[in-house]
Amino acid sequence: MQLSPPYLLFLGDAHDALAAKTAAGIAHWRPEWCLGQLRLPGCATTLGLPDMTVEEAAAQGVRTLVLGVANRGGVISDAWRATILAALAHGMDVASGLHQKIADIPEVAAEAARRGRQLADVRHFTGPLSIGTGAPRSGRRVLAVGTDCSVGKMYTTLALSRELQARGVAAEFRATGQTGIFIAGSGISVDAVVSDFISGTVEHLCPAAAPDHWDVVEGQGSLFHPSYAGVSLGLLHGAQAEALIMCHEPGRSHMRGLPHQPLPDLAECVALNERCARLTAPGARVIGFAFNTSRLDEAEGERVCKATADAFGLPCVDPVRHGVAPLADALK
Amino acid sequence: MQLSPPYLLFLGDAHDALAAKTAAGIAHWRPEWCLGQLRLPGCATTLGLPDMTVEEAAAQGVRTLVLGVANRGGVISDAWRATILAALAHGMDVASGLHQKIADIPEVAAEAARRGRQLADVRHFTGPLSIGTGAPRSGRRVLAVGTDCSVGKMYTTLALSRELQARGVAAEFRATGQTGIFIAGSGISVDAVVSDFISGTVEHLCPAAAPDHWDVVEGQGSLFHPSYAGVSLGLLHGAQAEALIMCHEPGRSHMRGLPHQPLPDLAECVALNERCARLTAPGARVIGFAFNTSRLDEAEGERVCKATADAFGLPCVDPVRHGVAPLADALK
Numbered sequence: 001m002q003l004s005p006p007y008l009l010f011l012g013d014a015h016d017a018l019a020a021k022t023a024a025g026i027a028h029w030r031p032e033w034c035l036g037q038l039r040l041p042g043c044a045t046t047l048g049l050p051d052m053t054v055e056e057a058a059a060q061g062v063r064t065l066v067l068g069v070a071n072r073g074g075v076i077s078d079a080w081r082a083t084i085l086a087a088l089a090h091g092m093d094v095a096s097g098l099h100q101k102i103a104d105i106p107e108v109a110a111e112a113a114r115r116g117r118q119l120a121d122v123r124h125f126t127g128p129l130s131i132g133t134g135a136p137r138s139g140r141r142v143l144a145v146g147t148d149c150s151v152g153k154m155y156t157t158l159a160l161s162r163e164l165q166a167r168g169v170a171a172e173f174r175a176t177g178q179t180g181i182f183i184a185g186s187g188i189s190v191d192a193v194v195s196d197f198i199s200g201t202v203e204h205l206c207p208a209a210a211p212d213h214w215d216v217v218e219g220q221g222s223l224f225h226p227s228y229a230g231v232s233l234g235l236l237h238g239a240q241a242e243a244l245i246m247c248h249e250p251g252r253s254h255m256r257g258l259p260h261q262p263l264p265d266l267a268e269c270v271a272l273n274e275r276c277a278r279l280t281a282p283g284a285r286v287i288g289f290a291f292n293t294s295r296l297d298e299a300e301g302e303r304v305c306k307a308t309a310d311a312f313g314l315p316c317v318d319p320v321r322h323g324v325a326p327l328a329d330a331l332k
Numbered sequence: 333m334q335l336s337p338p339y340l341l342f343l344g345d346a347h348d349a350l351a352a353k354t355a356a357g358i359a360h361w362r363p364e365w366c367l368g369q370l371r372l373p374g375c376a377t378t379l380g381l382p383d384m385t386v387e388e389a390a391a392q393g394v395r396t397l398v399l400g401v402a403n404r405g406g407v408i409s410d411a412w413r414a415t416i417l418a419a420l421a422h423g424m425d426v427a428s429g430l431h432q433k434i435a436d437i438p439e440v441a442a443e444a445a446r447r448g449r450q451l452a453d454v455r456h457f458t459g460p461l462s463i464g465t466g467a468p469r470s471g472r473r474v475l476a477v478g479t480d481c482s483v484g485k486m487y488t489t490l491a492l493s494r495e496l497q498a499r500g501v502a503a504e505f506r507a508t509g510q511t512g513i514f515i516a517g518s519g520i521s522v523d524a525v526v527s528d529f530i531s532g533t534v535e536h537l538c539p540a541a542a543p544d545h546w547d548v549v550e551g552q553g554s555l556f557h558p559s560y561a562g563v564s565l566g567l568l569h570g571a572q573a574e575a576l577i578m579c580h581e582p583g584r585s586h587m588r589g590l591p592h593q594p595l596p597d598l599a600e601c602v603a604l605n606e607r608c609a610r611l612t613a614p615g616a617r618v619i620g621f622a623f624n625t626s627r628l629d630e631a632e633g634e635r636v637c638k639a640t641a642d643a644f645g646l647p648c649v650d651p652v653r654h655g656v657a658p659l660a661d662a663l664k
Binding site: 228229230231260272 | 463466524525526527608
């Protein structure tokens with residue numbers, strides 16, 4: 001999955017900022033790729049980008065229309081379809097993070113074929129599948145793991161890859177989810193891969209590299225999430241990461257989406273991730289913590305991070321509030 | 333996925349017994365469903381069933397032609413296609429365990445639609461997908477886990493479900509792989525499900541049941557197999573089994589298909605499976621061992637089982653040589 005920037009971000013009729021969360025992530029991490037936004041009547045949010053029609057975007061050099069928005073019912077409405085067809089007619093690719101595939105809409109597929117444009121349904125992997133082997137490979141790799149879903153794994157790995165690059169270290173962010181793919185311009189949505197191929201797909205995503213090159217791999221889910229732990233374990237084995245960063249949101253009352261399921265104990269979560277990672281990366285260990293403390297005030301956020309750092313003898317930061325320099329230091 | 337027996341087992345041009353392994357498993361466990369076999373020129377193996385043409389099978393009441401055979405290159409040859417079309421023309425369903433979908437062959441799909449017959453590609457799940465929740469559910473469940481792939485999980489769970497039924501216990505075998513599906517007549521090939529849905533699919537496969545009803549769930553892979561551990565973990569969480577049976581083949585030098593990967597220590601494998609299982613089944617524990625000792629002589633096989641039984645204080649049997657009565661006893 002290889003996307004072509006720059007992008008026009010389609011917000012459709014998003015009713016709030018949450019519905020445009022993916023687009024907001026792209027605009028935050030890739031402002032240089034985001035030339036404008038396209039909003040339909042009823043759209044109640046903005047990314048602060050210039051509003052553009054498809055025609056204006058094409059004139060400014062946009063190469064891909066990005067559907068980075070959640071919609072009601074998961075159905076692509078006629079109002080959206082007209083914009084998609086217009087983008088294709090103006091020579092753009094179209095990339096979508098929706099569950100429904102744009103390539104499954106006959107009219108859209110036919111127009112893309114006629115124009116020779118790419119339709120990229122980034123949630124659906126269509127590349128060649130391979131079975132993982134776990135065979136040792138060169139290069140250095142760090143993976144974000146977590147106590148739960150949606151605790152900041154993507155933010156942490158994006159920030160860490162930037163920090164390493166700023167220090168002159170050869171480092172690359174490897175995207176495993178839809179927003180990460182739009183931001184990186186490539187990647188594989190691992191939770192959409194047939195389960196036999198999870199680890200093999202990740203081996204393909206972060207292949208053997210130069211001995212001092214870091215792949216910074218976005219994590220997904222948690223070994224302790226009853227819905228998605230299989231994805232997390234296949235990702236852990238495929239990444240073959242020598243270094244793990246444990247991501248966590250202090251104060252959560254239960255696992256995301258499952259009111260009956262308690263959060264794991266942090267030490268137990270570290271121990272299980274290390275134990276499982278060592279199947280394919282014998283020396284693997286957690287080298288630090290990334291906490292999302294956005295629901296705490298600043299003093300309390302610092303207190304919580306310091307307590308964890310002291311308890312484990314490892315750096316613990318909120319990447320948004322404190323940056324990730326201590327995590328980059330710990331990779332040396 | 334619901335199949336209609338009785339079956340005609342298609343062996344195609346299988347060059348040896350291994351190529352017809354799936355068909356042999358069906359004939360072993362469901363002799364009453366297997367009215368005959370159909371062999372093409374070049375077939376060098378037999379199941380010992382009556383040879384039948386499609387016409388003869390139809391006359392005897394066969395309802396499904398089963399492609400329970402591996403073929404070279406994974407392509408369905410024209411020679412096979414003629415048999416498939418003939419079966420549909422005689423009012424049979426066709427079920428296949430091949431990777432290539434028979435439903436993807438336009439001529440076959442059109443004929444099945446015209447005749448109103450079912451094409452069942454049992455490796456490819458097409459039912460509704462749901463996300464697992466891990467919420468507690470009623471009924472009792474036992475799952476086969478393993479140190480590796482292909483160590484006897486299907487055989488063990490089939491034998492155990494028969495043993496329980498013979499004792500008057502309400503018990504059902506739940507198939508998670510292609511051969512098991514043909515034998516049970518239903519089931520889900522979990523390794524073919526999109527990874528986000530592994531545990532949810534298994535929750536659907538062995539749903540809430542009467543408090544004294546046992547679901548005996550076929551296992552897949554191993555938490556220690558770098559290729560497939562994600563499948564195994566999702567299956568473990570979805571099964572929510574209070575009882576685990578650890579399957580193992582003593583004397584294996586490496587994990588199946590991976591010469592560089594050593595087998596796990598048995599005690600470590602027990603500990604990790606119990607630890608992970610308890611996420612959704614708090615009291616889960618290994619209640620016994622099923623060893624495949626076919627490569628050892630009988631005395632050595634008994635010695636190995638007894639040594640493990642003594643070391644763990646749990647029953648350890650070779651289901652083929654000794655039966656599974658001690659495992660059924662341990663479920664009480």
